[in-house]
Amino acid sequence: MGMTITEKILARHAGKARVAPGENVWVNVDILMTHDVCGPGTIGIFNEQFGAGAKVWDPDRVVIIPDHYIFTADAICHRNIQTLRDFVKAQGIRYYYDPDFVKGDGMPSPYRDPSQTRYKGVCHKALPEEGHVRPGEILLGTDSHTCTAGALGQFATGVGNTDAAFVLGTGKTWLKVPATMKFVFHGHIPPYLSAKDLILAVIGRISVSGATYRSLYFTGEGIASLTLEDRMTLTNMAIEAGGKNGVCDVDEKTLRYVRSRSTRDDWEVVEEDDDASYHSVHEWDLGAMEPLVAKPHSPDNTAAARECADVKLDRAYVGSCTGGKITDMIFVASLLAGREVKIPTFVVPGSTEVHADMLRLNVRGQEKAAGEKSIWETLEAAGCQMGASSCAACLGGPKDTFGRLNEPINCISTTNRNFPGRMGHKQAGVFLASPLTVAASALTGHVTDPREFVTKPIATGEAGTV
Amino acid sequence: MQDIITGIAYVVGDDVDTDQIIPAEYLMYNPSVPAERKLFGRYAMVGVPPAGAGLPKGRVPFVDQTDESNSRSRFSIVIGGRNFGCGSSREHAPLALAEAGVQAVVAEDYARIFFRNSVNGGYLVPFQCAQRLCESVQTGDELEIRVAEGLLRNKTRNTTHKLEPLGDVAPIIEAGGVFEYAKRTGMLK
Numbered sequence A: 001m002g003m004t005i006t007e008k009i010l011a012r013h014a015g016k017a018r019v020a021p022g023e024n025v026w027v028n029v030d031i032l033m034t035h036d037v038c039g040p041g042t043i044g045i046f047n048e049q050f051g052a053g054a055k056v057w058d059p060d061r062v063v064i065i066p067d068h069y070i071f072t073a074d075a076i077c078h079r080n081i082q083t084l085r086d087f088v089k090a091q092g093i094r095y096y097y098d099p100d101f102v103k104g105d106g107m108p109s110p111y112r113d114p115s116q117t118r119y120k121g122v123c124h125k126a127l128p129e130e131g132h133v134r135p136g137e138i139l140l141g142t143d144s145h146t147c148t149a150g151a152l153g154q155f156a157t158g159v160g161n162t163d164a165a166f167v168l169g170t171g172k173t174w175l176k177v178p179a180t181m182k183f184v185f186h187g188h189i190p191p192y193l194s195a196k197d198l199i200l201a202v203i204g205r206i207s208v209s210g211a212t213y214r215s216l217y218f219t220g221e222g223i224a225s226l227t228l229e230d231r232m233t234l235t236n237m238a239i240e241a242g243g244k245n246g247v248c249d250v251d252e253k254t255l256r257y258v259r260s261r262s263t264r265d266d267w268e269v270v271e272e273d274d275d276a277s278y279h280s281v282h283e284w285d286l287g288a289m290e291p292l293v294a295k296p297h298s299p300d301n302t303a304a305a306r307e308c309a310d311v312k313l314d315r316a317y318v319g320s321c322t323g324g325k326i327t328d329m330i331f332v333a334s335l336l337a338g339r340e341v342k343i344p345t346f347v348v349p350g351s352t353e354v355h356a357d358m359l360r361l362n363v364r365g366q367e368k369a370a371g372e373k374s375i376w377e378t379l380e381a382a383g384c385q386m387g388a389s390s391c392a393a394c395l396g397g398p399k400d401t402f403g404r405l406n407e408p409i410n411c412i413s414t415t416n417r418n419f420p421g422r423m424g425h426k427q428a429g430v431f432l433a434s435p436l437t438v439a440a441s442a443l444t445g446h447v448t449d450p451r452e453f454v455t456k457p458i459a460t461g462e463a464g465t466v
Numbered sequence B: 001m002q003d004i005i006t007g008i009a010y011v012v013g014d015d016v017d018t019d020q021i022i023p024a025e026y027l028m029y030n031p032s033v034p035a036e037r038k039l040f041g042r043y044a045m046v047g048v049p050p051a052g053a054g055l056p057k058g059r060v061p062f063v064d065q066t067d068e069s070n071s072r073s074r075f076s077i078v079i080g081g082r083n084f085g086c087g088s089s090r091e092h093a094p095l096a097l098a099e100a101g102v103q104a105v106v107a108e109d110y111a112r113i114f115f116r117n118s119v120n121g122g123y124l125v126p127f128q129c130a131q132r133l134c135e136s137v138q139t140g141d142e143l144e145i146r147v148a149e150g151l152l153r154n155k156t157r158n159t160t161h162k163l164e165p166l167g168d169v170a171p172i173i174e175a176g177g178v179f180e181y182a183k184r185t186g187m188l189k
C-alpha cells in the first residue's frame, strides 16, 4: 500500500522504508526556527540541559526570526531581542534576522526602507522568502503556525520550548506519525473567493478539533489553481482544525519559487501515492462555495458573509502570516482603490519584503509606472492606517501594539484566531475573513459579501511568485 | 510521578485555548529567569472569560490577584472539556499551570501541542476521561487521582470516574520529561 507525503517524509527522516499512522519515530530535523517569544525560553532550557558552553547541532540549520514583540516600548521585549543576539553570536548562527532598529530604549522607530534592513517580520512569511523551506524536508518551529510551510510540500509543525531545546542539542525529535485527512477541491478558484474561504469551510465542517493529531492534505485542481501564497493561507490554518501539519502537492509554482530562493540544493520532492490510505476524504466544488466568516469566538463558528450583513463593525485589520502577504494586499487594495474606508482599518505587511513590494508595485501586482499609485499609496489614500511589518495585533501583545483591540469592539480581520482575548480585549469580537471580505466590510462598516464589489478576476501579476 | 495526586478542582469548559491559559501580553517574560517564571503562575488562567472561570458558577479567580506577590493557586487539579489547550504552541501554557501549582489536568481531549508540551516538559500530567467531568465536577470539589489504577475519585460527591490509559507517553511522564526519558533510554548521554 502507498504512503502519503507526510508518511514518506517521516519515514525518510527516520531512516525507515515505511511508517504507519500511530507509530512513534525519532526523526532527523532539517530546520529549527524560533522567534523572540519562545527563543529566550528555548535557549534557557538548552543551556540548562546541555551546559552553558554547549554548541547547537548545526548552526546553519537554526533560523531565528524575531517578529512578535518588536514595536513596543516594553523593556523586557527589548531584552529578549538582546538574548537572541547574544546566542546567535556565541553559536555562529548565520540565519538571524535582526530588528537592527531596536536599540533598547522606548518605542523603536521602524526601519526607514523595508528593503534595507536585515529584519523580516512574521517568521512564517520570512521562512520561505529567505529560502529555508524546501519540499520533502522537516521543519520544526516554536510557533503553532509553523505548519504554513507545508504549502511547499514539506512536513512542518509547531513545538514547544523543551522540544526545540532538544532539537537544538541533538537535531532530533520524536513524532507520532499522523493519519492523513484528504481535502479535495474541484474546479477553479472564482474571483470572489480566496484560500481563506476554503480553510474556513474546512474548519467549519470538521471543527477546531476535527483534525487533532492528524495531517491535512489539500489537493485537486482547485488547489493547483491557487497561488503559492494562497496555499500558504490554507496550510497556515491547519492548526486551527487541531492538525499536526498541512501539506499541498509540489508543482511548477512551488519549484520555481524554491529554486530561486533556497539556501541549499540537497532537497528532493516527495509525492503522494495514488493508493495512499486516508483517515477520511472531504470534497468541495469551488464553484458552489461562498465567502465565509468565522464569528466570535472560534474559527469553526462559520457562516456565509452575506448572512452576517447585520453585524456592525468598529474596525478592520489586514495582516499576519495568514492575511498579510503581497497577494492579500493586492486583493484588499484592488477593492479599496479610489474608495474610502468607513471604519478604522489597520494594515500590517507580513514581512519587510511584502512592505517593499507594496511600495514598488501597483494594485495589479506590476511594477508601478511613474505617476501611478503603489499598493501602499492606494491603501493610504483609502484612509487605512499603515504599520510596519510584525505580528502586531494578530495576537494582541503588549498594550501599545499597533492595531491592538484595547476595547470590547467588533473587528473583522484577515488573521487566523478569534478565541476570546486573542487580539487584545477579552470581550472584543473578532470576525475572521478573507482579504476580500475584510476589504468589502471596511468599505461598508458591516460584514459584507465581497461579491458586492468584485466583478471581475483580480490580477496579481508576478507578485509573490518568485 | 506520584501515584496519588490529590487536590481541589478548578473547572472550565470546552476549547480553553492557550491565550486563556496565559494571555499573549505576558509572554515577554522568560521562564528561565526565576523571578519572571513566577509571574506565569500569577497570571495563569487570567484570560478565561469570567462566566467560564470556575464552573458551574463562574467568576472564581484561579489565582488570588489581591495579594500582589501571589503566584500560587489553591486549585491543583484542572478539569476541562473538549480540546483543552488549543491554539498556540506556547509551552508557557502548561508551565503557567505548573507554576501555579497544578499537578494534573483532566479533560475529554487535548489539543496536540499542549499535550505534548505538558509531557515533554514534565510540567503536569494530562489525563483524559471519556466522561464529561466539566459538567459533573464543581469548582472546589476535593479530588484524588489514583494513577496506577487509572481512577479519579471525587471525594466531595463520592463518585469515581475511569481515566483513559496514558498509553505511549507513560514512559516519558514517568521519567519526568523528554530529556530524562532520552537519558534513560540512552538517546542522550
Ligand code: SF4
Binding pocket: A067, A068, A122, A123, A124, A143, A145, A319, A320, A321, A322, A390, A391, A394, A395, A415, A416
Ligand atoms: S502573525 Fe499572528 S499567527 Fe502569525 S506568527 Fe505572528 S502572532 Fe502568530
